Amino acid sequence: MLKVEYHGHSCVQLSxxxxxxxxxxxxxxxxxxxxxxxxxxxxxxxxxHAHADHIQNAVExxxxxxxxxxxxxxxxxYMSWQGIKVRDMNIGGRLSLGFxxxxxxxxxxxxxxxxxxxxxxxxxxxxxxFIIRWNGHSILHAxxxxxxxxxxxxxxxxxxxLAFLPIGDLFTMGPEDAAVAAEWLQAKQxxxxxxxxxxxxxxxxxxxxxxxxxxxxxxxxxxxxxxITL
Numbered sequence: 001m002l003k004v005e006y007h008g009h010s011c012v013q014l015s016x017x018x019x020x021x022x023x024x025x026x027x028x029x030x031x032x033x034x035x036x037x038x039x040x041x042x043x044x045x046x047x048x049h050a051h052a053d054h055i056q057n058a059v060e061x062x063x064x065x066x067x068x069x070x071x072x073x074x075x076x077x078y079m080s081w082q083g084i085k086v087r088d089m090n091i092g093g094r095l096s097l098g099f100x101x102x103x104x105x106x107x108x109x110x111x112x113x114x115x116x117x118x119x120x121x122x123x124x125x126x127x128x129x130f131i132i133r134w135n136g137h138s139i140l141h142a143x144x145x146x147x148x149x150x151x152x153x154x155x156x157x158x159x160x161x162l163a164f165l166p167i168g169d170l171f172t173m174g175p176e177d178a179a180v181a182a183e184w185l186q187a188k189q190x191x192x193x194x195x196x197x198x199x200x201x202x203x204x205x206x207x208x209x210x211x212x213x214x215x216x217x218x219x220x221x222x223x224x225x226x227x228i229t230l
Contacts, residue, residue: 001229002135004162008032008224009197010054010144012164016135019043019099023130023141024054025061032197034225037061044097047071048143049111050078050124053197059084070095070102074125078113091128100134105154107145109172137161137230140185144194147177155186161230163187166194167208168201175208182217189218 005013009032010024021044027033030053037057045062047055047069055075062069062084069079069086076088089095095102109127114120129143131154140154140163154160163185166172172194173181182190190212195203209219220228 002137003227003229004139005227006191006193006222006224007035010048010141010164010166010193012141012193013040013042014132014134014139016099019097021046021097021100021132022061024048024143025057026053026055027057029053029056030197032224038064041065042067045069046102046130046141047075047079048107048129048141049109049127050075050113050122051111051144052114054144055079055113072104072111072125072128074123075111078122078124091126100132103131103133105129105131105140106148106150107143108148109144109146131158131160135230139230140164140187142166142181144172146173147181149184151181151184155184160185160187162189162191164191164193167192167203167205168195168197169203170200172201175203175211178208179211179215179217182212182219183215187217189220191220191222 003015013022020042022042023046059082073088076086080086107127107129111124111127113122130141132139165178167175167178205221212219
């Protein structure tokens with residue numbers, strides 16, 4: 001059994017009871033999150049890209065758990081300078097965790113660490129998504145992305161049981177494009193993420209699920225703190 005828990009925004013935690021990983025931990029300044037970073041217990045922290053609303057609590061959680069952070073090469077290198085264990089990889093590559101396998105896939109977005117006090121932006125590599133193969137299931141966390149044609153290729157080459165897709169618009173694709181993405185990815189189940197955290201990305205998750213239903217795709221609106229099992 002694989003437990004899939006949603007912590008709000010784009011933060012997702014997966015666990016089989018013995019092993020656990022978290023993706024894009026953004027909890028402290030996430031108004032929808034109901035868990036605190038200190039309560040997270042994981043062995044791995046995955047980052048899709050370097051924006052603050054995806055990495056805010058990554059170092060804190062990694063240090064508290066002696067966990068290994070996994071990200072694209074440039075971001076992993078930057079995070080290693082914060083005194084944590086890292087594994088770097090790049091788009092198209094695969095990494096075995098023993099209990100699960102990761103594959104990094106492309107996303108179309110931007111990625112950088114912004115230091116407002118110095119008015120500097122640190123390049124942090126390309127944005128990405130992850131396909132996580134675990135206990136016979138394939139889960140896609142698309143990261144922040146727009147709609148792109150190679151989603152068809154990802155869907156053709158992978159049997160995706162569950163996909164987390166951003167629908168917030170403005171900074172990512174909106175609901176209409178995300179519904180097309182779900183269709184191209186041939187995902188058996190889709191959970192919308194990266195919406196309603198802030199005023200600028202307000203969307204109706206239920207309407208998105210209805211849009212999926214009209215395409216013959218199962219959608220599931222998860223509230224922060226809720227979980228499903230695969």
